[in-house]
Amino acid sequence: MIKYTSTRGGISPVGFDEAVLQGLADDGGLFVPEIIPTISAKQLQQWSTLNYTSLAYEILSLFVDPQIIPSEELKPLLRESFSGFEHPALMPFISFDDNPHFYIMELFHGPTLSFKDIAMGFLVRTMDYLLKKRNQHLNLILATTGDTGPAAANASAGQKTLDCWPLFPAGMISCEQEQQMTTLKEKNIHPIAVNHCFDGGDDLDIVVARMFSDTKRKKELKLSSVNSINWCRVMVQTVHYVYGYFRACKHVGDPVVFSVPSGAFGNLCAGDLARKMGVPISTFICANNENRTLHTTFSTGLFKKRDLIETVSSAIDIVVPYNFWRFLFFNTNSGSAKISTMMKTFQDKGEVQLDPETYKSVRNGFKSIAISDEATLLTIKETFEKYNYLLDPHGAVAVTAAKLLHQDVVNDVPVVCLATAHPAKFPTITRKALGSQNELPPQGVHHTLESAKSLPEKKLTCDLENLELFLSTQIKESLNL
Numbered sequence: 448m449i450k451y452t453s454t455r456g457g458i459s460p461v462g463f464d465e466a467v468l469q470g471l472a473d474d475g476g477l478f479v480p481e482i483i484p485t486i487s488a489k490q491l492q493q494w495s496t497l498n499y500t501s502l503a504y505e506i507l508s509l510f511v512d513p514q515i516i517p518s519e520e521l522k523p524l525l526r527e528s529f530s531g532f533e534h535p536a537l538m539p540f541i542s543f544d545d546n547p548h549f550y551i552m553e554l555f556h557g558p559t560l561s562f563k564d565i566a567m568g569f570l571v572r573t574m575d576y577l578l579k580k581r582n583q584h585l586n587l588i589l590a591t592t593g594d595t596g597p598a599a600a601n602a603s604a605g606q607k608t609l610d611c612w613p614l615f616p617a618g619m620i621s622c623e624q625e626q627q628m629t630t631l632k633e634k635n636i637h638p639i640a641v642n643h644c645f646d647g648g649d650d651l652d653i654v655v656a657r658m659f660s661d662t663k664r665k666k667e668l669k670l671s672s673v674n675s676i677n678w679c680r681v682m683v684q685t686v687h688y689v690y691g692y693f694r695a696c697k698h699v700g701d702p703v704v705f706s707v708p709s710g711a712f713g714n715l716c717a718g719d720l721a722r723k724m725g726v727p728i729s730t731f732i733c734a735n736n737e738n739r740t741l742h743t744t745f746s747t748g749l750f751k752k753r754d755l756i757e758t759v760s761s762a763i764d765i766v767v768p769y770n771f772w773r774f775l776f777f778n779t780n781s782g783s784a785k786i787s788t789m790m791k792t793f794q795d796k797g798e799v800q801l802d803p804e805t806y807k808s809v810r811n812g813f814k815s816i817a818i819s820d821e822a823t824l825l826t827i828k829e830t831f832e833k834y835n836y837l838l839d840p841h842g843a844v845a846v847t848a849a850k851l852l853h854q855d856v857v858n859d860v861p862v863v864c865l866a867t868a869h870p871a872k873f874p875t876i877t878r879k880a881l882g883s884q885n886e887l888p889p890q891g892v893h894h895t896l897e898s899a900k901s902l903p904e905k906k907l908t909c910d911l912e913n914l915e916l917f918l919s920t921q922i923k924e925s926l927n928l
C-alpha cells in the first residue's frame with residue numbers, strides 16, 4: 448500500500464496515519480505519496496454515475512491503507528463528513544441558458560459555507576478516529592485567510608482528542624468569517640486575532656512553519672496542522688475534480704477545463720493530481736487576484752514573493768502559495784534534492800527561477816491570469832443583473848478568468864468555474880459590487896451567519912511579534928505543562 452515521503456526527502460517513508468497526524472514532515476517538507484495511483488479508463492466509465500460520497504470512497508481507497516482505516520470504517524467516516532451539507536446534491540452545478548458549456552460548480556454548501564469544509568470534515572474526523580485508537584491528543588495550529596479557520600474550528604468543536612487554535616490576521620477577514628470562529632462555545636476552540644500582519648495570512652504561515660520546524664517543541668506541545676500543508680486536504684480535494692468532470696463532460700474521455708480561484712494552491716495541486724491519476728482535464732485556469740505569484744510563475748518561470756495587496760477576494764490574498772512545492776515535486780523527475788535546493792534559494796532570496804525543463808513541465812495544461820478588483824466587482828454585478836445569480840468574490844475571480852481565457856483555450860470544451868465560498872460571507876463586497884447601500888439580495892444572506900450575530904464572541908488577541916511565545920504559553924497552560 449502507498450507510503451508517504453517528504454518533498455525534501457529527509458525522512459523514511461511513513462504510513463497514511465503518520466502523514467495525517469504529523470501534518471508537516473519532520474524535515475520541514477510536505478508529505479507526498481511515493482507513487483501516484485491511476486484511475487483506468489474502465490474505472491472512469493464505471494464511476495461516472497456515482498454520487499459524491501461513493502466516488503470519494505473509491506478514490507480515497509486508492510490512497511488509504513485498509514490496515515489503517517478498514518473499508519467498512521472509511522464509508523461511515525465519509526458519510527459523516529458530508530452530513531452537515533445543506534444541499535442534497537452536496538456540490539450542485541449551475542449553468543446559464545446562453546452558454547450551455549459554461550458551468551459554475553458550487554463548493555460552498557458545507558457547514559461554514561466554503562469549499563474548505565469538503566476536505567476539513569474528513570480530515571478532522573480521520574484525525575479523531577486515529578487519535579482515539581492511540582489514546583492521544585493533538586493541538587491543531589493553523590493560519591487562515593478567513594475560510595480554513597471556520598472550517599477547522601467547526602469540524603473540531605467538541606472533539607475530545609483535539610484542541611484547535613485558528614490564527615487570523617486581525618481586520619483582514621470579514622466579520623462573518625470571524626464570527627464563525629469566535630461564536631463557537633466549545634472549550635476546545637481558541638481563535639486568536641493577530642495584529643500587525645502586513646503580509647496577512649502569509650505572516651501566520653511563517654510562524655506556524657517555524658513552530659513545526661522545532662521538532663522537540665512540536666512533540667512537547669503535540670502540534671499538528673490542518674492547513675493544506677496536510678496531505679489529507681489535497682487528497683480529498685481531488686474528488687471534486689473527478690466528480691465535476693463527470694457532471695460537465697458529454698462523454699467520458701472528452702476534455703474539460705476547470706477555472707480555479709487560487710491562493711495557497713492546495714485546491715489546484717489537487718486538480719493536477721486528479722489529472723495525473725487519469726482524469727482527462729485538458730486545461731486548468733489558475734485564477735489569481737492582484738496577488739499574482741502563481742500567474743507570474745506560470746507566465747515567466749519566476750517564483751517570487753511580493754508585498755501583499757489587500758483585495759476584495761481576501762481569502763486568496765496570499766503571497767507564498769506553499770503547495771507549489773508539492774506541485775513541483777509531482778512535476779519534476781528530479782525529485783526531492785532539486786526541490787530542497789529550490790526551496791532554500793527561495794528562502795534566502797525571496798525568489799527562484801525555474802530551470803527550462805521544470806518550467807516546461809509546470810506550464811503543461813495550465814493557463815493563468817491575475818484579475819483586478821474592478822473586474823471582479825463588475826462580474827458580480829453583471830452576473831447578478833443578467834442571471835439573478837450572486838457570485839462571491841472568489842467565484843467571481845474564477846468566472847472572470849474563464850471568460851477572458853476560455854476562448855483562448857478551446858471554444859466548445861466545457862468549462863467549470865469553482866465557486867469556493869458563499870456570497871453571504873462577504874456582504875460588504877456584495878454591496879460594493881451591486882452599488883446598494885444596505886439591501887442585500889436574499890442569496891446574499893445565510894441563516895447560520897445571521898444567527899451568529901447575536902451570539903457572544905470569545906477570542907484571544909496578540910501581536911505578530913509575540914505570537915510564537917504567546918501561542919506556546921497558551922498551549923502549555925492548556926496541557927498543564
Ligand SMILES: Cc1ncc(COP(=O)(O)O)c(C=O)c1O
Nearest residue numbers: 594710711712713714762867868
Ligand atoms: C473562498 C476561497 N477560495 C479559494 C481559496 C484558494 O484555495 P487554495 O489556497 O487551495 O489555492 C481559498 C483559500 O485560500 C478560499 O478560502
